[in-house]
Structures are given as C-alpha cells and as structure tokens.
Amino acid sequence: AKNQHWTKGETLDVRAMMDTWTLQKGYPLVTVTVRGKNVHLQQERYVKGEDSPSSTGYVWHIPLTYITSKSDTVQRFLITTKTDVIILPEEVEWVKFNVDMNGYYIVHYEGDGWDRLIDVLKENHTVMSSNDRASLINNVFQLVRIKKLSISKAFDLTLYLKRESQIMPVLQGLSELIPIYRLIERRDMDGTGQQLKIVNLFKDLIDRQSWSDEGSVSERLLRDSLLHFACVHGYQPCVDKAKGYFTEWQKSDGTLSLPADVKSAVYTVGAQTSEGWDFLLSKYRLHSFSVERHDIELALSRSRSKDKLQWLMDQGLRGDIVRTQDLPSIIVFVAKNPSGYHLAWTFLKENWEKVVEKFELGSNSVAGIVTGVTSRYSTSSQLAQVKEFFSSLDEKSAQLRCVQQAIETIEDNIQWMNRNFEKIKTWLQKNH
Known part of the structure; x- marks a missing residue:
C-alpha cells in the first residue's frame, strides 16, 4: 500500500497533503x-445534521497517530485513500487514535472499540494522557450528534469523571454535559433534569479545591469553573462556604480582598438574597x-427574582445605572438563568x-443576543415563536x-431532544 508508517523526522509530500485540507x-x-x-480504517467527511450528498467524494491525507494497550510509544501512519489497513505486530486490547488531540479529525471506534476504551477509563484512566481522555469525551458526543453512537454510550463514558482531576477532561466533560442539562431543564416536565446530577461526577474534585488563588494557571482556571458551577447548581457545601465569604465581604463594605478565583462563586451566591x-x-x-464588573x-x-432580572435589562437599555455596553x-x-429565559x-x-x-443591525452584539437568547430552545412552539417574530x-x-443560525440551532435541539430525551431517562433510571 502506498499509505505507509512514517517517522517523525521523515518528510511527507506537504503540498499534496495541504491541498486536501x-x-x-x-x-x-x-x-x-x-x-x-x-x-481497518475508513475516512469520510464529518457532517452534522442530515447527510449531505456532496460529502461522498472527500478524501484527506491524514497523518494518523495512535497508541495501543501494548505500547504507549506513538505510532504514525499516513492514510491517503478512502480505506486502509494497519497491521499491528500483535493483538491488542484497545487502540487510541489522534494522540494528545494533535490532529484535526474525529475518531469512531466500531464494534466493541468504544466499550474497550470505556473499560480502560473505568479501570485506570491514567494509562492515557489527559488530552487523550479529553479527546475521547469530545469525540463520543460528536458521534452522538451524527447518530453514530447512542447517548447512553456517551453517558457510560462520562461516569469515569468521578475519578478525574485534570483540567482538560474536566472542562471537556462540563462543556458537553452542561448544555444537555440546560436543554433538559428547559423542557423538563418530570424532574429528569434533577436526576442528571452532574455535580455528583465532580463532587470529590470540588471538595478538594482550595478557596484561594494558589497553583498553576490551569489549576486556577479549573477552580474558578468548578466552584462557580457547584454554586450555580446548588451544591450545599460550596454554597455555605460562598455565603460565609460574602457575609465577610459585605461586612467590610467590599474592602476585603477576595481571591480572584472564587469571586464569581461568592457573588453568585450573595446575589440570591435581596440585600x-x-x-x-x-x-x-x-x-x-x-x-x-463582568x-x-x-x-x-x-x-431568582423575575422583577430584579427585568429591572436589570430595563436599566441596561436606559444606560444611566447599568452601562448600555453591558x-x-x-x-x-x-x-x-432558568428564572429568566x-x-x-x-x-x-x-x-x-x-x-x-443602540448596537447596529449587523453587529456582533446583536448577533450574540439573538443566538444567546434562543440557544437552549428545543420545542416546536418555541421555534414557531422565533420564526414568527423575525419574519414580522x-x-x-x-x-x-x-x-438563520438561531433557527438552525433550535431545529438541531428539537431533533436532538426527540432522539435522546427518552434514552436519557432510561439511562438515568439504570444508573441512579
């Protein structure tokens, strides 16, 4: 085969490869x-939504990288055709492609490939790098979007996050799970959202956070995200701690210096009382x-007060107390905010x-408002309202x-919920 293993120092036909990209x-x-x-390898174009007929002729030159259960040395293989085969020196338990998430491609493991990787994460997730774990989380949800995998498989994979402590996989997990939680929360008639206790996956890690500004940039980013997430989702130990800090800060008339990494959590909890x-x-x-200010x-x-939320937006429009640019x-x-959407x-x-x-029709500000306000809509009546308003x-x-983007997003959300909502309910019943 003309697709061969290549070594790091070897030169590839860069021009031919770049043309395909x-x-x-x-x-x-x-x-x-x-x-x-x-x-066995097969490549195709990753297409969201309904299969596009024009995507069949696409072939890339992809410099693949992989590790296996038998070797953590990065192996390289250049695929330039629609299908190809790599012959390994011995049989392996599992194989993981796109090492450290360095390549611009999604990987789907057919047969029992995903189950084997899920087992690895359950048994000893540290055999792979944190970037590799993050890429598995990303890919599994991308594959749910294009109907290659069921949502229950993706949720099975996320269960290992209870033992995760590194920023990349944790943030990837949060970025996949929170939008799902929000969609369910908006449509929720029977408390399914409450059962999707995302906080439980990260509870141990949240409990281990120090309420300070210590640590590396990534540790601090993780702390800021986790503590804010925990307080917004009502994780009581965090809420109590944030209340304590807020009371002290208020007593000092705002002169007490709060650690920067905990401010958003402390302020969010403090804002829940009128005072x-x-x-x-x-x-x-x-x-x-x-x-x-942000x-x-x-x-x-x-x-949670609708009157306060309404007042805030009204004042932003007037621009004297709340700045119009905000x-x-x-x-x-x-x-x-569930109380405000x-x-x-x-x-x-x-x-x-x-x-x-105030912000001009084609501006980023107007675009951000339109897509931001409608991004969690997932019912046909919400879609009808949005279409009706803009067509008027x-x-x-x-x-x-x-x-157009807002309408496409709502249509995607409707399809996603129709396909997955019942499956999520079933999965939660089995796993709680």
Whole structure:
C-alpha cells in the first residue's frame, strides 16, 4: 500500500497533503475497526445534521497517530485513500487514535472499540494522557450528534469523571454535559433534569479545591469553573462556604480582598438574597474595572427574582445605572438563568428597535443576543415563536445570518431532544 508508517523526522509530500485540507470543506471522521491484528480504517467527511450528498467524494491525507494497550510509544501512519489497513505486530486490547488531540479529525471506534476504551477509563484512566481522555469525551458526543453512537454510550463514558482531576477532561466533560442539562431543564416536565446530577461526577474534585488563588494557571482556571458551577447548581457545601465569604465581604463594605478565583462563586451566591443583590449592584456602579464588573453582572443576572432580572435589562437599555455596553451580556446571562429565559426573549421582542438602534443591525452584539437568547430552545412552539417574530420584521432583520443560525440551532435541539430525551431517562433510571 502506498499509505505507509512514517517517522517523525521523515518528510511527507506537504503540498499534496495541504491541498486536501485547504481545498475541501470541513474535516474527516475516521472509523476504526479492530479485527485481530488488523486495524481497518475508513475516512469520510464529518457532517452534522442530515447527510449531505456532496460529502461522498472527500478524501484527506491524514497523518494518523495512535497508541495501543501494548505500547504507549506513538505510532504514525499516513492514510491517503478512502480505506486502509494497519497491521499491528500483535493483538491488542484497545487502540487510541489522534494522540494528545494533535490532529484535526474525529475518531469512531466500531464494534466493541468504544466499550474497550470505556473499560480502560473505568479501570485506570491514567494509562492515557489527559488530552487523550479529553479527546475521547469530545469525540463520543460528536458521534452522538451524527447518530453514530447512542447517548447512553456517551453517558457510560462520562461516569469515569468521578475519578478525574485534570483540567482538560474536566472542562471537556462540563462543556458537553452542561448544555444537555440546560436543554433538559428547559423542557423538563418530570424532574429528569434533577436526576442528571452532574455535580455528583465532580463532587470529590470540588471538595478538594482550595478557596484561594494558589497553583498553576490551569489549576486556577479549573477552580474558578468548578466552584462557580457547584454554586450555580446548588451544591450545599460550596454554597455555605460562598455565603460565609460574602457575609465577610459585605461586612467590610467590599474592602476585603477576595481571591480572584472564587469571586464569581461568592457573588453568585450573595446575589440570591435581596440585600446581597442590592449590595452587589452598589459595587457594580462604583467599578470601572471590566473584569470585576463582568463578575458582578453575571451574579446579578443569576437572581431568582423575575422583577430584579427585568429591572436589570430595563436599566441596561436606559444606560444611566447599568452601562448600555453591558446590556448584550446581561440579556444573554438572564436567558441562561432558568428564572429568566422567558423574560429575556420577551424583552428582546419588545425592545428590538431600541436594541438595534443602540448596537447596529449587523453587529456582533446583536448577533450574540439573538443566538444567546434562543440557544437552549428545543420545542416546536418555541421555534414557531422565533420564526414568527423575525419574519414580522423588515427584510434586513429577517435575513440576518444570526437569525438563520438561531433557527438552525433550535431545529438541531428539537431533533436532538426527540432522539435522546427518552434514552436519557432510561439511562438515568439504570444508573441512579
């Protein structure tokens, strides 16, 4: 075969390889099937949504990398055809492609390939690098999107996260699971969202976080994300700790220096009482430092009081107490709050002309608001409302790229929920 193993120092026909990447849209999906010592490879274009007829002729030159259960030395293989076979020196328990997530391709493991990798993660996840674990989490959910795998398989894989402590896989896990949780939360009639206790997967790791600014950049990023996530999702030990910090901070009239990594968690919990919310607002008005303002805005937008959320958006439009430049992010924050997502949509509809006047029709600000407010919609009645509203506007508004994107996202969400909601319920019943 002309597709050969290549070594790190070897020169490849870079021009021919680059042409396959620069002249074709998208990126490849490589399907791997292990039979004995033979690893069968097949490449196709990764296509979201319904299969596009034009994607059949796509072939990339892909420099594949892989490790196996028998060798953690990175092996290399260049595939330049639709299908090929790698012959291993011996049979292996598992094989993992795209080592350290360095390649721009998705990998699907056919047969029992995914089950074997899930078993590895369960038994001893550290045999792979943290980037490899993150790439498995990413790929498994990408494959659910294109109906190559069931959601239950993806959820099976995430169970190992209870033992994970590295930033890349944890953040990848959160970025896949939180949007699913939000979709279910918005549609939830029977408490399924409550059973999807994402916090439980990360409980041990959350408990191990110090409420400080110690550690490397990645440790600090992880702390900030985890503590905020835990407080938003009502994990009581975190909520209690954040309350303690907020009380001390309030007593000092805001002069107490809080660790930067815990501020968003502390402010979010503090904003849940009327008194705390008012205190935060008074501090917001004094701050010209944008990072601090952003943390406070986020917390104010997490209130459960619909009146406060409405007031916040109204003031952002007026621009005297709340800066108008902060309005786009406030509307999107309110939309992400279960208490506020109807309010944000109603606000956008009722004030569309004023919003467009302030931020201009084709601006990133308007695009961010439109996609941010509707990104978790997943019912046909919500889709109808969005279509109806934008089609009632002038042609320029109705034809906006962000409006088309918002409609496509809602359609994707509807299909995703129709395919997966019942499966998620069944999986939760089995695993809780």
